[in-house]
Amino acid sequence: MxxxxxxxxxxxxxxxxxxxxxxxxxxxxxxxxxxxxxxxxxxxxxxxxxxxxxxxxxxxxxxxxxxxxxxxxxxxxxxxxxxxxxxxxxxxxxxxxxxxxxxxxxxxxxxxxxxxxxxxxxxxxxxxxxxxxxxxxxxxxxxxxxxxxxxxxxxxxxxxxxxxxxxxxxxxxxxxxxxxxxxxxxxxxxxxxxxxxxxxxxxxxxxxxxxxxxxxxxxCPVQYSLYREGALETGFKITNYTRAVSMVLSFILMMSYICLPDKRSHPSALILFFAICVFLFSVVVIFPLVNTRAMQCADLINPSTQQNNLKCAIQGAILVFASVSTCAWCSALIINLHLHTVWNSAWFAKKYWLLHMVCWGFAIAVTAVALGLGEIKWEYATLCLISQDKAPAIFFYPMAAMIFPAFLIHIATFFHIARISAQAGSESETMSRSTLSAGAAAMISHRRHVMMAIRIQWRAAVMAICAILSVTFYWLFYFIQLGKISPENMKTPLMGFVKCIVSGTPHDTCADQLAPHLPPYGLMIAAEELVSLIGTIIFIVFFKPALLSEWADWFGSVGYLLRGKRQMKKEQDQFFVI
Incomplete structure (x- = not known):
């Protein structure tokens, strides 16, 4: 901009x-x-x-x-x-x-x-x-x-x-x-x-x-001058706080799947890796929370790039890696749900080496390309990302190649669930299996499997939908609205804005005159807010009440180990007291 x-x-x-x-x-x-x-x-x-x-x-x-x-x-x-x-x-x-x-x-x-x-x-x-x-x-x-x-x-x-x-x-x-x-x-x-x-x-x-x-x-930052005075500062401060809350909540969820014993098996491991990615996606908010302008600008005039601001390079690399890996592990969750529900297959349970190579490797490759081409810079909001000129080819299209096919698979999975559910409602399954043919018994078994799968993995399904909708909304805003600030579209309006400012007209009045030619303020904040909420959303979806009792048991076990040998021996001796 x-x-x-x-x-x-x-x-x-x-x-x-x-x-x-x-x-x-x-x-x-x-x-x-x-x-x-x-x-x-x-x-x-x-x-x-x-x-x-x-x-x-x-x-x-x-x-x-x-x-x-x-x-x-x-x-x-x-x-x-x-x-x-x-x-x-x-x-x-x-x-x-x-x-x-x-x-x-x-x-x-x-x-x-x-x-x-x-x-x-x-x-x-x-x-x-x-x-x-x-x-x-x-x-x-x-x-x-x-x-x-x-x-x-x-x-x-x-x-x-x-x-x-x-x-x-x-x-x-x-x-x-x-x-x-x-x-x-x-x-x-x-x-x-x-x-x-x-x-x-x-x-x-x-x-x-x-x-x-x-x-x-x-x-610098120039874009802050184009809207009403203090508008972007306030709006992006709210989105930063939202992302900070997501960081804390995603950290809690991540630690739950790391520490609690029954959360380390398939498919919980998929949720763990997804939670790690979302935590990394949210943790970058620490940079602008400490000093927003130092993140955006290398000096009074020049915006930050990976060449003139090391913090921008580090934060941008983490954000690119976390964004791509989040989409990759989200796609893995969707495909796993499809295989388990439709085909009754746990193929991924024995192929984690392949998932790690694809998901982490692809994210590392995209990040390396962005850094190698020197395209990490600040241009929008409060975080450094890939430049707008190169972002589609380096960043958005590779993620779209993962997320949109996964979304189509997700739709196919839900159509299958809907069809099986409809059949289950129209046919009685109360008769003895001995009176059924082998094919009918297999069909009933598959229906029960599908219903059990959706009861077990509905959280993963809801999370995948929320993540896809959030990312898609942001992409649509990026491609449709940010195009308004192209040189061809902004030449005449910005000429009038500058003349308005230097003539002594109040800044807000000049900004209001320019507003029809800029991305809508509310839509800009909404797009940033939605992606900032991802950590909070997955916490709400996955942190069920049972986790509280599991954490209580875990802390009780740790406390027992920390009491010392004397207390442990005393408790063991109680078994011999009649």
Whole structure:
């Protein structure tokens, strides 16, 4: 999201257009500039073509975009601000220079050096905004002079014989005297989504073009600036707390299947491995809980990647591994349920070596590819994951190759259960087996097996459905909603958002105007909340009341062993007391 937003910031600046024009060359008058736009640049006698006034020229500049709002916007890009206004003002208001002959004067037009400075400082901005045609051609005639000095106009003039203008206040107050309201004097101030560029290169250029331009950078995390103030902080804080609860509950469930003796056999072992994966999936919340921004951002400007933030690399690798392995062991549970229920087979009970190779091995392979390609980075919510560009190929499609076939198998299993249940309800099974044929007896036996299987493994079935629905909902949100922030879709809306912010409009008002072009806030939080609930859901499904008594027996056994030999001998001697 953030990299797309950065390309739009300066597009608003380019909407200002080029300098104004004059009308005729013959004759003309001398005027004194006393208006607003160029008040910080023009303090000399101005040449006015016939039938033109300073007010008319000023009005034309305003119509071309040099208004209070755009002047405020211009101030957020210091490296382009002063050169651009020097170019505009020197072109629109040529300088009158007295000569030694009374009543005769010369007119100095814009300097070629001013034009070249604009090209150097602002051409990258224009290119990013798709407005390269607006870059002035410093070897051609001054655009406005084609009208005022027809037919060929006047070329940009060499230094020493041109209208060289500079800011009277060092470039800090363009449009001095203009009632522009809440203008910002720097990249900070009212427009708090900006910060000064610390990556300046030669000639005022930036070495961080993805997030910086014209002397200003977007603060990290950028996406937080696009919604109402504090909205994403609050929403993602709630989802982090939800994931923390899931971490604790999945840890309890995991330890139950590790420590309790009767939970180590097939198919309970499948649930154990699934619980381990869900715990790893939830435990990554520790990173943003400690310091959310340190997880998201490597510094004030750059978002975290595996290259610039070791914590991001570690957390992202754990999350990728846990996500893929969770889907793998969930698929194993579904297939095991199908084999046991439909085919009365416990094939997986003797093939755990194969399950470990496939489930853990596949998760390790996906994680290794993501790390090897350097694609672990922060782009969304509070956790590092695979970049949005590469996530489908590296992350989502491999998981879909496991989870969707498993879901189809799950549906087939439930159709089989429904069919068997319907047959069991329509036929009486109370007659003696001796009166039945061998085929009928086998059918009845299979029905009883199916009903027993679903009574035993319904928890695994419910868990698999919940996990699949949660992951599917997140995928749908990712593919459908996050596409809204593509550069093509966001270019115009974000241009308006930046102009709204720097003009002094309250942030929430600007965010509301941008909201229709962004993923819905409620849906974004719901998608994150749903996957954060997975640990809680499996705890509710699997932690039955019987586990409490089993834990009580386990603690009683441990306590008995810790009492010491003397107490144990005393209790053993009681068997000999009559």
């Amino acid at each position: 953030s990299r797309y937003f950065s390309k739009i910031v300066v597009a608003s600046l380019m909407a200002l257009g080029l300098a104004g024009s004059m009308t005729e060359a013959a004759g003309g008058t001398i005027g004194t500039y006393n208006l607003t736009i160029c008040a910080d640049y023009v303090n000399y006698p101005v040449w006015l073509p016939p039938n033109m006034t300073i007010a008319m020229t000023e009005a034309y500049l305003t119509a071309q975009g040099m208004n209070a709002t755009n002047l405020a916007l211009l101030q957020t890009f210091p490296s382009c601000m002063s050169p651009y206004l020097e170019y505009v003002c020197s072109s629109a208001f040529p300088r009158v220079v007295n000569t030694t002959t009374p009543g005769v004067y010369d007119v100095d037009f814009a300097c070629k050096s001013n034009c070249e400075t604009v090209v150097q400082q602002c051409s990258a901005v224009m290119a990013e905004a798709g407005m390269s045609s607006k870059v002035p051609n410093c070897t051609a005639a001054i655009p406005s002079s084609l009208i005022t000095v027809p037919p060929n106009g006047v070329l940009f003039q060499p230094n020493g014989s041109c209208n060289a203008v500079t800011s009277l206040s060092g470039g800090s107050t363009p449009g001095a005297g203009t009632n522009t309201g809440n203008q910002t004097a720097s990249c900070g101030g009212a427009a708090s989504i900006f910060t000064p560029d610390t990556f300046q290169g030669p000639g005022g250029t930036t070495t961080n073009a993805e997030y910086c331009t014209a002397g200003c950078c977007l603060k």
